[in-house]
Amino acid sequence: MSNDEHIYEALRETGKKIADLKEFNIPVILNTIAEYEEAGADESFIEQQRNLLRKVYARVDELEAKAARLLKRLG
Numbered sequence: 001m002s003n004d005e006h007i008y009e010a011l012r013e014t015g016k017k018i019a020d021l022k023e024f025n026i027p028v029i030l031n032t033i034a035e036y037e038e039a040g041a042d043e044s045f046i047e048q049q050r051n052l053l054r055k056v057y058a059r060v061d062e063l064e065a066k067a068a069r070l071l072k073r074l075g
Contacts, residue, residue: 007070014067021060029053 001009033049 004074007073011067011070014063014070018060018063018067021056021063025056026053026060029056 029049029052033046033053036046036049
């Protein structure tokens with residue numbers, strides 16, 4: 001496998017991870033926060049989900065930066 005092929009494979013995997021986070025994880029966490037707020041759950045549970053959401057958004061940012069670096073390597 002050539003270097004470019006490795007980069008393309010890494011781009012595919014990174015794109016899939018980004019899509020999974022954006023299409024599944026983030027909506028589930030947002031829904032959980034809404035359900036907790038609606039149910040009047042303890043604020044600590046809601047804050048835990050908000051912290052998780054921040055971490056997921058940070059991970060998306062990291063993966064998008066990785067994808068940009070990979071694209072740059074392809075020139």
